[in-house]
Amino acid sequence: TPESAERTAVPGVATGLAVTGAGGDVLFIEATSMEGEPGLTLTGQLGDVMKESAHIALSYLRSNGRRLGIDPNALAGRRIHVHFPAGAVPKDGPSAGITMVTALASLVTGRPVRPEFGMTGEVTLSGRVLPIGGVKQKLLAAHRAGLTEVIIPKRNEPDLDDLPAEVREALTVHTLADVADVLALALRPAEVDAQSLGGQPLAAA
Amino acid sequence: TPESAERTAVPGVATGLAVTGAGGDVLFIEATSMEGEPGLTLTGQLGDVMKESAHIALSYLRSNGRRLGIDPNALAGRRIHVHFPAGAVPKDGPSAGITMVTALASLVTGRPVRPEFGMTGEVTLSGRVLPIGGVKQKLLAAHRAGLTEVIIPKRNEPDLDDLPAEVREALTVHTLADVADVLALALRPAEVDAQSLGGQPLAAA
Amino acid sequence: TPESAERTAVPGVATGLAVTGAGGDVLFIEATSMEGEPGLTLTGQLGDVMKESAHIALSYLRSNGRRLGIDPNALAGRRIHVHFPAGAVPKDGPSAGITMVTALASLVTGRPVRPEFGMTGEVTLSGRVLPIGGVKQKLLAAHRAGLTEVIIPKRNEPDLDDLPAEVREALTVHTLADVADVLALALRPAEVDAQSLGGQPLAAA
Amino acid sequence: TPESAERTAVPGVATGLAVTGAGGDVLFIEATSMEGEPGLTLTGQLGDVMKESAHIALSYLRSNGRRLGIDPNALAGRRIHVHFPAGAVPKDGPSAGITMVTALASLVTGRPVRPEFGMTGEVTLSGRVLPIGGVKQKLLAAHRAGLTEVIIPKRNEPDLDDLPAEVREALTVHTLADVADVLALALRPAEVDAQSLGGQPLAAA
Amino acid sequence: TPESAERTAVPGVATGLAVTGAGGDVLFIEATSMEGEPGLTLTGQLGDVMKESAHIALSYLRSNGRRLGIDPNALAGRRIHVHFPAGAVPKDGPSAGITMVTALASLVTGRPVRPEFGMTGEVTLSGRVLPIGGVKQKLLAAHRAGLTEVIIPKRNEPDLDDLPAEVREALTVHTLADVADVLALALRPAEVDAQSLGGQPLAAA
Amino acid sequence: TPESAERTAVPGVATGLAVTGAGGDVLFIEATSMEGEPGLTLTGQLGDVMKESAHIALSYLRSNGRRLGIDPNALAGRRIHVHFPAGAVPKDGPSAGITMVTALASLVTGRPVRPEFGMTGEVTLSGRVLPIGGVKQKLLAAHRAGLTEVIIPKRNEPDLDDLPAEVREALTVHTLADVADVLALALRPAEVDAQSLGGQPLAAA
């Protein structure tokens, strides 16, 4: 979509799927890093569970970085800031776990997230993808927003039955159990020509 | 206006637009820096959302400084203090985001903010300008205070219809989507002769 | 069981037994470590007593490590993160004490926890195993989950009378009073061939 | 007055004007500094707004010290303690801002505050003096306490109409808009002979 | 007693006497130390007064160590952890003061606490032993648990009248006013043969 | 008195006068110092005002030490612990200010406090002694406890009229306005022979 293409053109932004009072919604999680006291700054009026989820995402990458081809020092020695727009809307829950892992991995590898992907799933410290709620509403929102590929937890596979046939057909749904597979699928190669991805004119970062 | 000219004569002060119980109002956000333990001091009885907004503004500049021609060390190694007068009035919300980015960028570049500008808009960590509320009241207040140029989020453009024609004509309204464009527009060149800006006699800093 | 085999294939994961509103349950406690400011990060919506329990587990290993053949520096100079999935479920109480000691000892020795073991018991700072509640429900849950060996506190031995005969027969129950004995029993030897443990195909870490 | 002469004989003490339940009152704000971890210790049962006010006063001096002839290192590398007697009376509000700037400037320059001066006014981070309440009660209290010179914010000038004629005549009232002017007026020269100020016998510090 | 012998076999464990809802009880206070950031970790759901009591015990030993033959560096440069089992039972009050001093002194000298001793008493920063409540219930509990020597504050001596004659005879009660005397009495000599103390088979630490 | 003689035999202990639910009382404030992270540990269930009072006492001595003949480094580079027995009784208010200054000055000079002195008075950051309440009850308590010299604030002099004639005669009351005078009066000379002070047999520290 134009918006997700624009937002994910910069490494460090991943497209999440959320449930709000008004149904499902698409959410752009932004991560950046800077020199300064190492640690994690979290903004966007996050609740306790979501804050813990961010720490799990960061610890997963710091502990498993070497195996994933990520320089652990890129995360350990810098200040990391993760923001969930819009800033005044309270948010909570563990289901943005894999989206935060993806945004952070994108940031430290410099590989942007594929703009056609949305994702949802809790992540554990060893990288397991645990099931979440609201699959139907989240996938309807992804479809409305023009996304064409979504990632959900493997254990949420049965929830796909509840989706209208036309949405089910329009979306390519990936059901995964390990967040390493999420990263393999959702990050663009480092050296790709941005213009060639779906023909969308991407702004330079 | 005389007041905004006087207040923004010093680098680090930007003119925001706010909604209070008594309609819209003009607000001078002050930023300064000093040697000491790096970090952010926030005063003016700010609520949680506004405090987070200040951290987002600072992280945006620290992460994107090089691209914007700002020395990132000017922000990383110093104590930053941002104050919202008046000190006893509680304030909250994300809509001072772009004003804080502007005040901080003014501070570290030494380029004062143009005195004829007022602005309002939420900012995200990657610099997107998100829509805010109260556009009508804020622009009426800007007009009353003698400001002639205002910056609002691009997605708030439809709200301009609600403005009285005379105010709409008196104000030059810039609708922007990227905070880098806000900085390009609102900061005075570093080497400009202050006296030449609108003929206002500006006090030396 | 397939799940515990998969989860405990990585050093740092131990299988606990808990009581929830819906009876007993099996719980995979994950520990990892990384470079960074030394200390303990705890996630999973843990209550005060459970957080203290984690500090007791870590202090026990740091104080007694040399005696147990564990390098105390492996724990002292690194950031330790312990997570209890699922992230949104509040958890409390001291009964995961020996499971945390086991997960942490597994992490620093690199010896995975035996996949057929589940365990429950409070631990004190000098390594005593104190009795806990819910033995019957916890052992029924262990049995349902396909575990075949369980560790409980020695002083909970009388509670075994309440177990159905078929469960009592299916499970090998170890009643222990010293957490050093728990470690001796539940950690796989460092050099074992993973495939040979119960014939379960274990994923490589 | 004898009391203010005695209290302000030492650099670091300034005479403020406050409103209490029992009308206006004179208040001696004390500042001192010592080696130790840099930072600000505040005592006297201060409310949030007053604490923020102290941070604004300190940041103003640290940022603008060079311009004011104050050694910024004198403030940055030391522990500063500001106390508002009496210790058990809760106090709040921004109106002691200029008095705190004056007490701190007195402390670091070694120039005592003129004993015949009392003052009240909010200060902003760039040194603007903002209006405060209770001017009438505060000036009556200054007069009762034998003070002869008072400093109030320029924007409070209209409040002087409410003062009884005899008090208005007895007091020299300075209405100022910039705290730098407060310092120029209220601090005694560094090398002055203390005995020559109003003939009061001042104790040596 | 078998339990106190087993628990106090390791240096750093002392036997306290407490009053609970169900009368008096015997309580094993555990102290350990490790490399790491110097400071005090307290666990066991301790209330404010009991936490302060632990800091008093530690400060007493750090300030008076040289006089008591204790290496002050053994306490100053290490992380100290004091735990009161059972972990889920809230505890409060100052009466474990002398027991904490004893546990900490045992830890740093490597001299185990005599297994036949139980003790109760508030301690002050200069080592005075202040009176506590519940002497009768505590001594009954000591007797039930098989302890034969108890230490109570000198000013609690009158409370001994309330004890049944047989308990009074079975117990040797030491009434002391200075915690240095508690240490002289309750710590085993460093080089003693553990097996020789009352014939109890003590487990090796 | 025997008790105050015993308690104040060690440098760092001063005798305060307090008002409790049961009338006036004598209170032994204990101060000690040790190597470790510089700062102030306060115990004895102190309220906010009393805690601030301790920080004022410490800052006064650190800022004015040189003038008072006290080595400022003795206070700046060490951990200070001030305790108010009994540990479980909540205490608050500013009236122990001069007693804390005295206890701390005694500690760092090694000069014990004269055992026949009790004292009460608020202290400010520049050493002024401010009036307090409960003079009558406090002096009755001092008399009951066998003290013969008391220090009260100069501004409390009128309260002495309320004292029974026999108590007024038995006590030598010093009314002071500067805490430096308190120290000059209440601290024993460094090299005095302890036995010679009022003939009381003082225990060696």
Ligand SMILES: [Ca+2]
């Ligand atoms: Ca919560």
Ligand SMILES: [Ca+2]
């Ligand atoms: Ca279904």
Ligand SMILES: [Ca+2]
């Ligand atoms: Ca809030």
Ligand SMILES: [Ca+2]
């Ligand atoms: Ca409209």
Ligand SMILES: [Ca+2]
């Ligand atoms: Ca709790």
Ligand SMILES: [Ca+2]
């Ligand atoms: Ca049974």
Ligand SMILES: [Ca+2]
């Ligand atoms: Ca407040």
Ligand SMILES: [Ca+2]
């Ligand atoms: Ca008027």
Ligand SMILES: [Ca+2]
């Ligand atoms: Ca409490």
Ligand SMILES: [Ca+2]
């Ligand atoms: Ca009795």
Ligand SMILES: [Ca+2]
């Ligand atoms: Ca309070």
Ligand SMILES: [Ca+2]
């Ligand atoms: Ca009287």
